[in-house]
Amino acid sequence: MKSYRPAYFIGEALKGLWRNKRYSIPTILVLLGCLVLVGSSYLIYENVDYNMNSLGLAKEIVVFIDSEATDEEVSAIGERIAALDNVDVANLVYISKEEALAEEADKYAEYGDLLEVLEGDNPLRDSYVIPYLTNEGVSTLVYQLNQIEGIVKINNRLDLAGNIENLKSGILFVLIVYMVILVFVCVFFIVNTIGLAVMARADEIVIMRYIGATGWFIALPFIIEGIIIGVVSSILAYFAQSFIYNYIVVAIGGNFSIINTCPYELVQNEILLGFLAAGLFCGVVGSFLSMKKYLKA
Amino acid sequence: MIEFKNVTKVYPNGTIALDGIDLTIEDGEFVFIVGGNGSGKTTLTRLLIKEEEITSGEIIVNEQKLSKLKHWQVPYYRRGLGMVFQDFKLLEQKTVSENVAFAMDVIGKPKKSKDLNVKTALELVRLLDKAHCKTHEISGGERQKLAIARAFVNEPKVIIADEPTGNIDPEMSRGIMELLIKINKQFDRTVIVITHEEQLVNFYKKRVIRINNGKIESDEGGGKSL
Numbered sequence: 001m002k003s004y005r006p007a008y009f010i011g012e013a014l015k016g017l018w019r020n021k022r023y024s025i026p027t028i029l030v031l032l033g034c035l036v037l038v039g040s041s042y043l044i045y046e047n048v049d050y051n052m053n054s055l056g057l058a059k060e061i062v063v064f065i066d067s068e069a070t071d072e073e074v075s076a077i078g079e080r081i082a083a084l085d086n087v088d089v090a091n092l093v094y095i096s097k098e099e100a101l102a103e104e105a106d107k108y109a110e111y112g113d114l115l116e117v118l119e120g121d122n123p124l125r126d127s128y129v130i131p132y133l134t135n136e137g138v139s140t141l142v143y144q145l146n147q148i149e150g151i152v153k154i155n156n157r158l159d160l161a162g163n164i165e166n167l168k169s170g171i172l173f174v175l176i177v178y179m180v181i182l183v184f185v186c187v188f189f190i191v192n193t194i195g196l197a198v199m200a201r202a203d204e205i206v207i208m209r210y211i212g213a214t215g216w217f218i219a220l221p222f223i224i225e226g227i228i229i230g231v232v233s234s235i236l237a238y239f240a241q242s243f244i245y246n247y248i249v250v251a252i253g254g255n256f257s258i259i260n261t262c263p264y265e266l267v268q269n270e271i272l273l274g275f276l277a278a279g280l281f282c283g284v285v286g287s288f289l290s291m292k293k294y295l296k297a
Numbered sequence: 298m299i300e301f302k303n304v305t306k307v308y309p310n311g312t313i314a315l316d317g318i319d320l321t322i323e324d325g326e327f328v329f330i331v332g333g334n335g336s337g338k339t340t341l342t343r344l345l346i347k348e349e350e351i352t353s354g355e356i357i358v359n360e361q362k363l364s365k366l367k368h369w370q371v372p373y374y375r376r377g378l379g380m381v382f383q384d385f386k387l388l389e390q391k392t393v394s395e396n397v398a399f400a401m402d403v404i405g406k407p408k409k410s411k412d413l414n415v416k417t418a419l420e421l422v423r424l425l426d427k428a429h430c431k432t433h434e435i436s437g438g439e440r441q442k443l444a445i446a447r448a449f450v451n452e453p454k455v456i457i458a459d460e461p462t463g464n465i466d467p468e469m470s471r472g473i474m475e476l477l478i479k480i481n482k483q484f485d486r487t488v489i490v491i492t493h494e495e496q497l498v499n500f501y502k503k504r505v506i507r508i509n510n511g512k513i514e515s516d517e518g519g520g521k522s523l
Contacts, residue, residue, distance in 0.1 A: 008402065207386045210346070211447075212376035213403040214369070 013224035020197045024229060027193040031233030031282065032240060034182035035275050039241040041175040042274070043267065045168060050262035052164050059132055063145055064125040064153040067097070074126050077150045081128055084144050086137035093129040100124040125152070135165065183282060190229060190286025194222050198290060205294070219291035223284065230283025234275035241271055298324055299345070299455070299487070304354035306340050306511075314340035316511040317354070322489065324454070327481040329498045330491045332508035338491050341508065342459050345489075346378060347371050359454065376404055379448030379486075383460035385440045387432045393443055394419065394428040400447045418446040422476060438469030445476055455487040456480060462494060470497060 017024050063081070065074050074094075082089045095103075101122050132141055138156070145154050198205065208218050242264060249261045288295075301320040307313050315337045322328055332338040343349040344356060347363055356363040359377070366374055387396050397418050401411045419425040422442035427435055432443065441461060448456055458477060462470035474490075474497060481488040492498060498505055507514040 203386070204388060207388065208403055209372070210375065210380045210382075210386070211400045211403045212372045212374075212451075214372045217372075217403060 009220045009224055012221035013228060016197050016201070016221060016225050017228060020193065020200060020225075023193045023196050024225075027189045028229055028233045028236070030189050031186050031229065031279060032237045034186050035233060035237035035278060036241050036244065038175065038179050038182055038278070039237065039271055039275065040244070041171065041178055042271070043241075043245055043262070045171045045175060046267050047259075047262045048164060048168050048171060050266075051260050052168075059135070061130045061132065061138075061142065061145065062127055062155040063130065063148075063151045064127045064155070066150050066152045067125050069126070069150050073150055077148055078128060080148050081130055081145070084141060086132050086134060086141050088131040088133050091131045095127045095129065097122050097124045097126050100127065135162070179278075183278070186278075186282040187286045187289070190226050190282055191289050193229065194226055194287045194290035197222060197225060198294075215291075215295040219287075219294045222291050223287040226283040226287025226290075227280060228283070230279035230281070230286075231276065232279075234272075234279030237275050237279075238268075238272050241275075242268065298322065298357075298359065299489075300355075300357040301341075302355045302357070304344065304356060305352050306337075306344060306349065307352045313511050315344070318508075318511075318513060320506065320513065320516070322487060324487055325481070325485045327478060327488045327503045328490070329501075329503055329505045330489060330508060331493060331495065331498055331505060332514075333493060336508045337511040338508050339459070340511075342457060342489075342491055345457065346380065347374060376451060377453050377455065379445075379451070379453040379456040381441070381444050381448050381456065381458035381461050383463035385444045385464070387440060387443060387447075389432055392429050392431055393424055393435065396432060396443055397447050397450050400450050404451060406451075414450050414452075418450040421449065421480075422446040436469075437465045438472060441465055441469075441473050442476060445473070445480070449480060449484075449486075452484075453486070455489065458488070458490045460492055461490060462492065462497060470494070471500075474501060 065077060069077070078092070078094055081087060082092055101124050104124070130141075130145075132138055142154060142156060145151055205218055245264050249264070252259055252261055299320075299322040301318045304315055304318040304320075305313070306315040318337075318341070330338050330341065340349065344351055344363075345358070347366060351364060358374075361374065363374075388399060391399060394415050397415045398411055401414060406414070415428075416425065419428055422445055424435075424439060424442055424446065427439065432440060435443070441464070445456075445458075445461075448458075456477065461473050461477070465473065477488050477490060478501070480486050502518060504516070504518045506516045
C-alpha cells in the first residue's frame, strides 16, 4: 500500500525555505510590502465610505412632512413613498417630530438649557428617511416625492454624494490596478525564488526521476514552499497593516478631528482574509508556474 | 523480456545515434553492452529508461510498448527498472541507509516494509555496518555498492548499470561486477551492464552485445546465466 507522508513534504518544504533563505526572505518582504500597499488602498476606500455614512451621505433622501398633517395623512404619505420605484422599502424609516427632538436633545445634552427656551413647543417636523436602490433613478425619485402632497421639504445631497461616489470609484479603480500589478510582481518573485530552489536541488530531482518519482512527488515540496511564503507574508502584512493604520489613526485623531476614521476592528477580518487569499493565490500560482515542467513529466 | 524492434534514433541535429537496432533480452539474462564513445550505447540506455523518444521502430519491455506510454505513466514504468550510474548519483546530505530508504519514500512504501527492505539491501551489498555513515564518508567502491542497493531495494525486474566501474579502481570493479552477477543469479533479475572495459567483459564470459556507429556489430554468448 502506498503511504506518502504529509510530514515528509512539509519537512522538505521547510528545509528548502531555510536552505534558500537568501531568496525566500526578500520574497516574503516584497509580498509583505505589496499586500500592505493594497491593504492601504482598501482602507482608504473603506474610510471614505465610513465618512460618507457618518456625514449622512449614504444613499438616502430625507423628506419632511407638513407640521399641520394628521397622523393618518402622515401614514398615507409613507405608503405612497413605499410604493415608488427605486425605494429600498425594507429600510424606509419614519422619524416622528418627538423622536427628532429627543435625538437633538441627546446630541446637545451639554447645552441642556438651550431647549428650555422652546417651552414645550416642538419646531421640528415628522420625516421619512428614504434609502434608494440606484443612483441612476434618484432625480426621478426626487421629482416623484415633490409631487406628493404634504411633503414640504426634501433633503438630498446628491452633488456632494455624487462627488464622493466618484472619489470612491477612483480609489476602487486604483485599488484594482494596484492589485493586478502587485499580483504580477509577487508571482514573478515567487517564480524566481522557487526556480532557484529547484536549481539548488537539481541533482536530487534527477535522482528522483530515475527512481520513479512522479511529477507531483517532486513538485509538492516546492508548491508547499510557495504556499508557506504566501501565508507567512500575509500574516506579517496583517500585523504591519494594523500597526501602520493604528499609528495613522492616532495622528489623524489628534490633528484632523473632522475626519472620522473607521475602527480597524471593523475591517480586520476582511483584511486578514483578503491578505491570506492573495498570499495563497500568489504562492500557489508562482510555485505551479515554476514546477510546470516537472508536473508534466 | 526486453525487445528492440528496428529501433532508430535520430537527434534533431541529424545525428543518427541508433540505426535499425533489433535486440531481445530474456528475463533473468546478464548482458554486457559494449562500444566506444559515440557508438550509441548511451542512447540505447536513455531510450530504455524513456529519457528519450525513439524516432522509429518499437521498444517493448514486459509486453509494454514504450511508445504508447503516457507522460504520467513513465515514473511507474521506471519503478520496474533499477538504475546504477557511473557517477553514483547519491544524495550527499543523507546517510547510507537514508539513501536506500529514499528510493522507497519516492514510491510511497510503508515504513514497516521499508525498514526491512533497506536492511536486506544493505546486507546484500555488505554495507549494513556503515548504515549511519554519510555518503562522503565511504569509499568510491562503497558508494557504487550503495547505488546498487538503492537500485535493488524496490525489487525491480531489470537492473541497468551504466559504466558502473568507470569511477572506481580495478580491484573494486571486480567486487561490483560480482555483486551484479549475484543479483542476477540469486534473485533472477535481468542485469544490463553498459561498459567500455573490454578486460572486464572478457573475464566474465557473459552475453556481449557490441554496438558501433549505431548498429549492432556482434551479439555473442547469449543464454541465461552462462
